[in-house]
Amino acid sequence: MLKLLKRKFIIFVTGLVSLVLLGVVASSLWSSYLSVQSSIDSVLEEGLETPLTEAPAGRSKSQSNSGLFVVTVETSSSGIVLATSNASLSTKLHDLDQIIAESLDVEKGRGYASDLGIAWKSRKLQSGNVLITMVNAGDLYQSWERQSIRSIASFIIALAAVAIISVYLADWATAPIEEAFQKQQRFVGDASHELKTPLAVILANGEILMRSHELSAKDRRWVKSISDEAEHMKNLVGELLQLARTDEGMVDSSSFAFRMESIDFSDMVESASLEFDALAFERSCTIETELQEGVHVNGDREWVDRLVKILMDNACKYAYDGSQITVRLTPEKRKSVRLSVTNRGEPIAPEDLKHIFDRFYRSDNSRSRTDSPGGFGLGLAIARGIAEAHGGTISATSTTEEGTTFSVTLPASLNVT
Numbered sequence: 537m538l539k540l541l542k543r544k545f546i547i548f549v550t551g552l553v554s555l556v557l558l559g560v561v562a563s564s565l566w567s568s569y570l571s572v573q574s575s576i577d578s579v580l581e582e583g584l585e586t587p588l589t590e591a592p593a594g595r596s597k598s599q600s601n602s603g604l605f606v607v608t609v610e611t612s613s614s615g616i617v618l619a620t621s622n623a624s625l626s627t628k629l630h631d632l633d634q635i636i637a638e639s640l641d642v643e644k645g646r647g648y649a650s651d652l653g654i655a656w657k658s659r660k661l662q663s664g665n666v667l668i669t670m671v672n673a674g675d676l677y678q679s680w681e682r683q684s685i686r687s688i689a690s691f692i693i694a695l696a697a698v699a700i701i702s703v704y705l706a707d708w709a710t711a712p713i714e715e716a717f718q719k720q721q722r723f724v725g726d727a728s729h730e731l732k733t734p735l736a737v738i739l740a741n742g743e744i745l746m747r748s749h750e751l752s753a754k755d756r757r758w759v760k761s762i763s764d765e766a767e768h769m770k771n772l773v774g775e776l777l778q779l780a781r782t783d784e785g786m787v788d789s790s791s792f793a794f795r796m797e798s799i800d801f802s803d804m805v806e807s808a809s810l811e812f813d814a815l816a817f818e819r820s821c822t823i824e825t826e827l828q829e830g831v832h833v834n835g836d837r838e839w840v841d842r843l844v845k846i847l848m849d850n851a852c853k854y855a856y857d858g859s860q861i862t863v864r865l866t867p868e869k870r871k872s873v874r875l876s877v878t879n880r881g882e883p884i885a886p887e888d889l890k891h892i893f894d895r896f897y898r899s900d901n902s903r904s905r906t907d908s909p910g911g912f913g914l915g916l917a918i919a920r921g922i923a924e925a926h927g928g929t930i931s932a933t934s935t936t937e938e939g940t941t942f943s944v945t946l947p948a949s950l951n952v953t
Contacts, residue, residue, distance in 0.1 A: 542706040545706040549706075553695070554698070561688070569680055576673045576676065605671065606669060611668065615633075615636050639658040646658070654671065654674070656669065736770075738762065738766040739766050796835060797836075801865065804841055805827055821852065825863045825865075828867060831948070840926070847877045848877060850916065856882075859879065863878075864876045874943060875946070876943040876944075883940060894917065919942075923944050928947065
């Protein structure tokens, strides 16, 4: 659980900073590009506005500031060069012809010959001739491209640095949470162990008193009540210990006493279905299995079996009398398997469904201890802990039409013999 929290923290911080950096880099490059384009446009526009007969022999002021060389050409509608400016541009004759041909074909009146590095702009004169201004813009665009490459490289380096820093920040930020969580684990485990002994004594003394012939029927009722509540507390303590162990597995699976092995999950689910068939029969229910043979998962046999039985027990307890419980086991993509258990019963309300895996949570109308066979609200929390400790997920859906389905996805075993 803490590993997932750290991962989310790293992704959030890295993603947030990367968006900010990306915005800064993109706006800087866009501003630079607009500046380059504005310089080229101003020089082209000036070339078009200056008559060829008045064109200076050297550069104009705007041309000198931009570092661009300009040539203006007047051509006929057929592309014959009629006049040129006195400004010099290092361009071969066939290159000039190529640009003139492009300018006459393009209706938008401007363009960029990337292979020549020349930007041009044209305007049709009242006489029917075409005035074309050309500038050597290749150097400016290449300079902008080099700036873009440097900016992107800097962005990648900065993003890598942020990712590394966020890892250390995640450890620092979650350290108090981890400490508190470990203290809670120790408290639950220690308290549960400490409660086991007095509860065992209470149950033993209650059993002795119930066997006594001197106990009146009225007193026997009180003793039975004490024994029942002590048994209830004993079951609660047992589930708290189970929950503490699953928490330990979620925090650090290496410290959790897993006996990892390849498990024939198909055989395990089928055995659990047969085991709960008697409980379903008491409710006049039937268990229908749709299991693909030979499905294996890698995990602790005892705990995975506990997970399957929690789902089976939950389905049997809350199914309508005479209804069908469906158990499906199928392999999924990306080397995982899915177990789903569906029953027909009172649907779980959406506001309850999002809390169904929370500890001690029971919906008021169907999972209270007083009016249903429900337990302590820990079974599904333990199931989630087991699934997540094994690198899997668990989810639930519930509708009147489709019934209630609990689905578990676990990693498939890679070493099946």
